[in-house]
Amino acid sequence: MAADDRFTEDFREAREDELLGTIAEVVTGPVADWATDFSHVEPEWAADPYPIQDDLRQRCPIAHTGRFGGAWLPTRYEDVAAIAYDTERFSSRSIILSNFRPPRELAPIGGSPPISSDPPFHHDARKLLLPAFTKAAVQRQEPATRAFCHSLIDGFAGQEVVDAAADYAQHIPMRVISDMLGFPPEDGPQFRVFVEDLLEGINLPPDERIERVSRLFDYLLVQVHDHIDNPRDDLTTYLLNVELYGQKLGPDHVVGTMALLLIAGIDTTWSAIGSSLWHLAKTPADRERLAAEPALLPTAMEEFLRAFAPVTMARLVKEDMRWHGVDMKADDWILLSFPAANRDPAQFDRAGDVVIDRAVNRHAAFGLGIHRCVGSHLARMELRVALEVWLERIGEFTLADPAAVTWSAGQIRGPRSLPIRIR
Amino acid sequence: MGRIAGVTAAETRQRLLRAAADVFAERGYDGTRVADIAAAAGVSNGALYAHFASKAELLVDALRTHGRRLLADVFAADPDRSVTDLLLVIGRWLPRRRGAPGYLIVEALVAARRDEEVARPMRDYVGERADWIAELVRAAQGGGELDPALSPNALAHFCLLLAMGSALVTPDLHAVGDEEWNALLTRLMSALRPRRHHADRSDAVKVRIDHERCQGHGRCYDLAPSLFGDDDEGYGTVLGDGAVPPGQERDARLAELNCPERAIDVEEA
Numbered sequence: 265m266a267a268d269d270r271f272t273e274d275f276r277e278a279r280e281d282e283l284l285g286t287i288a289e290v291v292t293g294p295v296a297d298w299a300t301d302f303s304h305v306e307p308e309w310a311a312d313p314y315p316i317q318d319d320l321r322q323r324c325p326i327a328h329t330g331r332f333g334g335a336w337l338p339t340r341y342e343d344v345a346a347i348a349y350d351t352e353r354f355s356s357r358s359i360i361l362s363n364f365r366p367p368r369e370l371a372p373i374g375g376s377p378p379i380s381s382d383p384p385f386h387h388d389a390r391k392l393l394l395p396a397f398t399k400a401a402v403q404r405q406e407p408a409t410r411a412f413c414h415s416l417i418d419g420f421a422g423q424e425v426v427d428a429a430a431d432y433a434q435h436i437p438m439r440v441i442s443d444m445l446g447f448p449p450e451d452g453p454q455f456r457v458f459v460e461d462l463l464e465g466i467n468l469p470p471d472e473r474i475e476r477v478s479r480l481f482d483y484l485l486v487q488v489h490d491h492i493d494n495p496r497d498d499l500t501t502y503l504l505n506v507e508l509y510g511q512k513l514g515p516d517h518v519v520g521t522m523a524l525l526l527i528a529g530i531d532t533t534w535s536a537i538g539s540s541l542w543h544l545a546k547t548p549a550d551r552e553r554l555a556a557e558p559a560l561l562p563t564a565m566e567e568f569l570r571a572f573a574p575v576t577m578a579r580l581v582k583e584d585m586r587w588h589g590v591d592m593k594a595d596d597w598i599l600l601s602f603p604a605a606n607r608d609p610a611q612f613d614r615a616g617d618v619v620i621d622r623a624v625n626r627h628a629a630f631g632l633g634i635h636r637c638v639g640s641h642l643a644r645m646e647l648r649v650a651l652e653v654w655l656e657r658i659g660e661f662t663l664a665d666p667a668a669v670t671w672s673a674g675q676i677r678g679p680r681s682l683p684i685r686i687r
Numbered sequence: 688m689g690r691i692a693g694v695t696a697a698e699t700r701q702r703l704l705r706a707a708a709d710v711f712a713e714r715g716y717d718g719t720r721v722a723d724i725a726a727a728a729g730v731s732n733g734a735l736y737a738h739f740a741s742k743a744e745l746l747v748d749a750l751r752t753h754g755r756r757l758l759a760d761v762f763a764a765d766p767d768r769s770v771t772d773l774l775l776v777i778g779r780w781l782p783r784r785r786g787a788p789g790y791l792i793v794e795a796l797v798a799a800r801r802d803e804e805v806a807r808p809m810r811d812y813v814g815e816r817a818d819w820i821a822e823l824v825r826a827a828q829g830g831g832e833l834d835p836a837l838s839p840n841a842l843a844h845f846c847l848l849l850a851m852g853s854a855l856v857t858p859d860l861h862a863v864g865d866e867e868w869n870a871l872l873t874r875l876m877s878a879l880r881p882r883r884h885h886a887d888r889s890d891a892v893k894v895r896i897d898h899e900r901c902q903g904h905g906r907c908y909d910l911a912p913s914l915f916g917d918d919d920e921g922y923g924t925v926l927g928d929g930a931v932p933p934g935q936e937r938d939a940r941l942a943e944l945n946c947p948e949r950a951i952d953v954e955e956a
Contacts, residue, residue: 394920399905562909566945613821613840623828624835624944632947636902641921644909 288333299324335597344605362466413653441529446498535678539572570627712790770827900950911938
């Protein structure tokens, strides 16, 4: 077989050229007024964003901030859906809101296709991934996932208090996605650092942020070379071989998609599992009902996904325009809050309550429109198995110390420290 | 007057609430003094204040007691009654409502307009009634009696408007015949039942997917796996010709109502 020469030093240099975007001044510190100065990385938002969103939905449904070089935050379901569907006026070329805007020329591919891609390229890049993430395909991961969840709980032996986020939730998606990509399972701790760098480090000085992001790409290149030398049946080898428009993918497409699968597959599901366990630990009635009626779990799970939707996306405004009553400028960010949409009383009855037998639940936790989370079937499988095993193995559990629960800041929200008393 | 010998605190409380209902109904909220209620109940002002902090609290608590008693009576008459029957029974009774509880609501609504001290507990009271009805609606939706697409809150609101309105439009202002009123309520209730309820017409029900809208969320094939499947890329597909076999109408409706992209239609052929 001919050597794969796509991943050379030249590729790294080409990639660095792409990073010539625009950089906004870093603004941090307490928010004065959430309607005009919001920041989703401040501690108040991380601790409990829902009252803030509820308040904004009432008095200023499309909030603004001058931070990050200018951004808008719609909180009504209707507006969030309209933006998710409108790929003509809102670009996905960067979906993590930060002080750095990639250049417009990066569209329609973006840095991590297909999540960062716009039509028409998006459709073709996404099509490559879909077969690996169907419900039937992810079911093949279920026995190993279940066994792994049991092994994590076996590890709790002798402990009265465990950290359900750090010792349980986070490991499950890490293990599943590293198996699917064919990365060494013991690299999990590094994945956590990558996730934090990319998603929570958005207010770091630009140079440091670039430095940290490039650590992820260094790691991915090592995996690429390992797979070129030792091809095997996994997603990395698949991405190295698959063809689009009659040729193999460009190197930045391969590595960008690997980064996407690794990052998007981890802290999202980790957050969903953690939030669900947090709710059950502090709500004995729901915990007891699920223990007594295991068949209710799929319905309850959808409610946890609605009420604690972990993922907020971002868009960039393409051109200056008046949109739903506000003046948006080209390159303004949109913080596309699916969590806020999911708690809009105009869309959901008892929007602020967790109703575990809610039969009609048209939530947007996995997004709406062409960018529907490609891993949603995988995430649902992991969440269901994680909760089934936990509920089966741990009969009674409570929050050991509600004040010790901490939540991630930024666009992915879930518990990062969750001490639970298990006996 | 001191405490009446041999009477428990609970009995005194009940006696005060009954007296309050009568006196408020007779003299209106503004025309009633706390002392009038104490006198009517045969207790001292001091004893009254041991139970109730204010006139406003007496008004709203009296309302609560009467509301509960009505419902308790309806329940006791037939505990196995379905939720829709329960709503019908209450609805049938509404145009005939007379007496203290009806006047009490009117007094409380009027007082709440002017007096924040009444308005606050009234908001709580009305909220409780709405929640109670919404819970009933949810139970009825879970049991297949009412269409799960209906908003329990909207239906609760509708019932509240009827109930409170019936206190204002009394039979002497405008009357309606029992039979015609019952016929209207029955008709309304049947419109609220799950669509395609009748099994004999089920072979006429078909599911359809709008492939332009479908994004492969998979809610349809999760919720109704005998009606929907998926293709190699995870997009939803209709199994067979989409005809919904008897007994699967609810699954079909749930698939329709849970599709985040609104890509599913359940339609009569």
